[in-house]
Amino acid sequence: MIDLNNSIIFKTVSAEAEALGLRAFVIGGYVRDWFMHRDNNDVDIVVEGSGIALAEKVAAKLHSKVTVFRNFGTAMFRYKGVEVEFVGARRESYDRTSRKPHVEDGTLEEDQQRRDFTINAMAFSLQKEDYGTLIDPFGGIADIAAKIIRTPLDPDTTYSDDPLRMLRAVRFATRLGFDIVPESIASMRRNKDRLQILSKERIADELNKILLTATPSRGFYLLDECGLLDAILPELSALKGVETVNGRGHKDNFAHSLQVLDNVAAASDDLWLRWAALLHDIGKAPTKKWDEKIGWTFHNHDYVGAKMVKGIFSRLKLPVSEKLPYVQKMVSLHLRPIALVTDIVTDSAVRRLLFDAGDDIDDLMILCKADITSKNEMKVETFKANYELVRQKMAEVEEKDRIRNFKNPITGEIVMKRYNIEPSNIIGQIKEVIKNAILDGEIPNDFDAAYALMEKTAAELGLK
Numbered sequence: 001m002i003d004l005n006n007s008i009i010f011k012t013v014s015a016e017a018e019a020l021g022l023r024a025f026v027i028g029g030y031v032r033d034w035f036m037h038r039d040n041n042d043v044d045i046v047v048e049g050s051g052i053a054l055a056e057k058v059a060a061k062l063h064s065k066v067t068v069f070r071n072f073g074t075a076m077f078r079y080k081g082v083e084v085e086f087v088g089a090r091r092e093s094y095d096r097t098s099r100k101p102h103v104e105d106g107t108l109e110e111d112q113q114r115r116d117f118t119i120n121a122m123a124f125s126l127q128k129e130d131y132g133t134l135i136d137p138f139g140g141i142a143d144i145a146a147k148i149i150r151t152p153l154d155p156d157t158t159y160s161d162d163p164l165r166m167l168r169a170v171r172f173a174t175r176l177g178f179d180i181v182p183e184s185i186a187s188m189r190r191n192k193d194r195l196q197i198l199s200k201e202r203i204a205d206e207l208n209k210i211l212l213t214a215t216p217s218r219g220f221y222l223l224d225e226c227g228l229l230d231a232i233l234p235e236l237s238a239l240k241g242v243e244t245v246n247g248r249g250h251k252d253n254f255a256h257s258l259q260v261l262d263n264v265a266a267a268s269d270d271l272w273l274r275w276a277a278l279l280h281d282i283g284k285a286p287t288k289k290w291d292e293k294i295g296w297t298f299h300n301h302d303y304v305g306a307k308m309v310k311g312i313f314s315r316l317k318l319p320v321s322e323k324l325p326y327v328q329k330m331v332s333l334h335l336r337p338i339a340l341v342t343d344i345v346t347d348s349a350v351r352r353l354l355f356d357a358g359d360d361i362d363d364l365m366i367l368c369k370a371d372i373t374s375k376n377e378m379k380v381e382t383f384k385a386n387y388e389l390v391r392q393k394m395a396e397v398e399e400k401d402r403i404r405n406f407k408n409p410i411t412g413e414i415v416m417k418r419y420n421i422e423p424s425n426i427i428g429q430i431k432e433v434i435k436n437a438i439l440d441g442e443i444p445n446d447f448d449a450a451y452a453l454m455e456k457t458a459a460e461l462g463l464k
Helices: 008-020 029-036 051-061 108-113 140-146 155-161 164-176 182-197 200-211 217-225 253-267 271-279 301-315 320-333 336-341 347-370 377-401 412-419 425-439 447-460
Strands: 023-027 042-048 067-069 074-079 082-088 090-093 102-105 123-125 289-291 295-297
Touching: 008 023, 008 042, 008 051, 008 082, 023 029, 023 108, 029 042, 029 123, 029 140, 042 051, 042 108, 051 067, 051 074, 051 082, 090 108, 155 164, 155 182, 164 182, 164 200, 164 217, 200 217, 200 271, 217 253, 253 271, 253 347, 271 301, 271 320, 271 347, 301 320, 320 347, 336 347, 336 377, 347 377, 347 425, 412 425, 412 447, 425 447
Parallel strands: 042 082
Antiparallel strands: 023 042, 023 123, 067 074, 074 082, 090 102, 289 295
């Protein structure tokens, strides 16, 4: 956090604003984080007048390169690791079909009124006569002390005008550990249908930011409380609740999924592994069945869930080509380590797990361990002990058989050259036999053993 009183940036802004006959103020996140003692090197300057003109003057004084966005009336530059953005004070009006406002020049007071939350509407004056004075017309300081998220204006106005603010409220509450005031929660429930005017990319961006917080479950509980979850992730919402038949119930798979998410968050900062944790059990809602003999079942929920992930990624415009295969892999394999710990851990089973997970095996094991959430402490300890047994066995098999980055010692080119044949299905059959023999431990993972099995298999298939 840069020092307001000793920063050359703020002093220069103050001097250049006076020279231009403008009034300038630090506003928003920097001011909030100043009082919360949080680092923030992104500074927003609001100007009563031309923010671009002031930015150009200040950047020239500081020998920095200014970038101007004339269509938006903003300009920014970087100085010694600090990003400073300038914008003219403005007032806004909205129509019902878009979250993009009609913008006019305004005063600081009008600019503060358009801000999303009281804690983001505070400003520091940069005028010589009252330099550093806090301007807090909506009680942001009191709300920081009370740890609450509240809108400057009537929440129905704030959230209806720009429904993205509803997701931002959840994100800020999650990140800061604040509560959303009851009147805002009620307003979100009334205005949830306004989410329809948002782009899916903006919704996904807020979800990603919630997922990257220290305790992301809080954000998804809030989305549910505010009535927003069902509009964004109905597949997750469908996991809520416990159904009981003949006195036998199942776990609340919504609460379980969020506990797994928090467990993964405590072990990894990887956004996409957190997505996998959030979605790992979404297949349970469509596969839930009651069996008179064994009770509740969720057969193939791993397979069904992995297929459902594609629809979620497509709907939210998440990176399908780059990240979808990874998340699908995690969801489809998340039961495999658990299945191993409930049986005798054979080399063959471990080899196949290593082969199927590849370089993502460590992430899969993080998810597997996070998935142990039983309230029965003895059961948890047993599963954790067996989990460690699987990890030990994986290390032994990996060192011996080099399966994690498995490549078949016999390539298609070798088969075609040896038997003088063109590309055909028979090549794939031979390679599949060799792969399975290695994974099942029938032959070692080396060229000579694989070549000998190729010769034997080819002969059985009629090749000479």
